[in-house]
Amino acid sequence: MAADRSSVDFPVSVVLPAAGSGERMGLSTPKQFCSVLGRPLLYYTLQAFLSVGWVREIIVVVSQDWLQETSEILQHFPTPSRSKVTVVAGASTRHRSIWNGLKAVGTDTDVVVLHDAVRPLVEEDYLRRIVLAAEEHGAAGAVRPLISTVVSPTKTDGMLDHSLDRSQYQASEMPQAFRYPAIMEAYQKCSDHDLDFGTECLHLVQKYAGVSAKLLLGPSSLWKVTLRKDLYAIEGVLKEELWKNVVILSDCKLPLSQRLHKDIQEQLSSEVVLFNDQEQLATTCQTMATLIVTKSFPCDFEKTRDTVSKVLDGTNIGDRRVMVLLLCGETPALDTMPRLFNFTRDIAKETKKHSAVINSVYVDSQASSDAIDRAVAMVISLIRQRDPALSGQVFVAQ
Structure with missing residues (x-):
């Protein structure tokens, strides 16, 4: 059975959506291009995936305005590593950008990994587990326990209506992995509304390709650089890695x-x-x-x-x-x-x-x-x- 395997012996591609504008950070520079220890944040995410020998190709999806900067980041890697990376232009929304990236993936790929470019801490062992689970079940995604309780306010006056039992829910994180035919079928079938307002790729595959994802509890390192303070936190974490x-x-x-x-x-x-x-x-x-x-x-x-x-x-x-x-x-x-x-x-x-x-x-x-x-x-x-x-x-x- 695929779940018992410890090695990845089939073609794996990675799509890194990096076309966001970083509005929540309140900076003129998108967060994936903000400098951390003298390198753009995107550099460290690329470095993590390029260090995984069984990853065949990496598709980086960036805004048209940042194509040149992305090419300059790639110059910091040796030629054999750069040859694995393809840069494509993104679109107006996250799902449309991912769709652009998926269309650039080699058709002989077995499993496609989706991962945020602003999550640079990628552990190879956990990535392997996600990929093998996707190969067996059709899709797999990282989850983490909810830290805060989720409450629902009333629509009229903003008073508390009810709260959820957080032990019954988990936060969806990245990486996520999919059998190539399943993820392609989902994006080919999904609606314009999904492409414009959707956020969860696992849900698209469940809804349009009939594939229920295997959820795997991930390490705390999966957090996403979202706010300005996160840049300082990730700098400290990367320094500790270098110690x-x-x-x-x-x-x-x-x-x-x-x-x-x-x-x-x-x-x-x-x-x-x-x-x-x-x-x-x-x-x-x-x-x-x-x-x-x-x-x-x-x-x-x-x-x-x-x-x-x-x-x-x-x-x-x-x-x-x-x-x-x-x-x-x-x-x-x-x-x-x-x-x-x-x-x-x-x-x-x-x-x-x-x-x-x-x-x-x-x-x-x-x-x-x-x-x-x-x-x-x-x-x-x-x-x-x-x-x-x-x-x-x-x-x-x-």
Whole structure:
């Protein structure tokens, strides 16, 4: 039975409706194009689906006025990824835009996924469950428990008429998935009223294609960026995602490396890996979010530059991942600190194409325990903030 399968071995297409104007946010820029950590929100949703190997194609539906901006977003992805994406113009309403996207889907597709472009937190395991359920039942959708009780006012004076038992209802979310023939039949048969005023795709498939959707309880990450405050919330969530994978590359037995390993693990709940060999990085580059290089003076700046360049070239940065270069050791010669400042500034410029954030933190290995504490706190703060405005800066713990 399809429900018992753990892998997706049939063609899957994704339609991302992104043609909304974002009126509820009260901004001149549609929310899907608002900047989060230096990238438009749509970028992160695309990144999530492009990371799923079994997704064959992605149709992005945007307003005619934002076609050029969408093409520019795609330039941040490598060519093999961009080739999976097709951009089409939207229409005056959500359902009409989705219909435009569905008409661009390859006809040999088995299952079509619909997902809001302003829901960037897509978990592959849950997406797989939705797709397999749709393949078995014809349609499947994500649901979440209702948070607030739903009440109905009287039409005449706005007084309370009745309330609903929220335990009997659930909130419909995204993603939703459909067998391709079912979703096409529903949109071909639905009325102009449905296309102009409808909101629920699962209902259209039930009404016009006779397919009842399987509802799957989804994770809390399925929430939709709707209001201006949600932009701040999603920025915090995306930053936390980038804290998870930290690599420390240390070419010397510095107690500070062990201290960093322990404190980062405890304070950021990160998975921290400690290496002493650059070659060991090869299997870690793709998932690494933060690299900390610890050095002792005198250090070989050119070798360090080569290390950083190789790691960045082998990593799909693209989302403001930070590279913290922690240089520590004996008190440096008089000309070393200027070299450190120039090195940090220059490598930040050279790696700007990767959207990486480059910082250096200096602390003398013979410094007091208070200075070591401050150095570790600086590193953790830089990992948390990963602020592109600070890229190229050197911080000294004394």
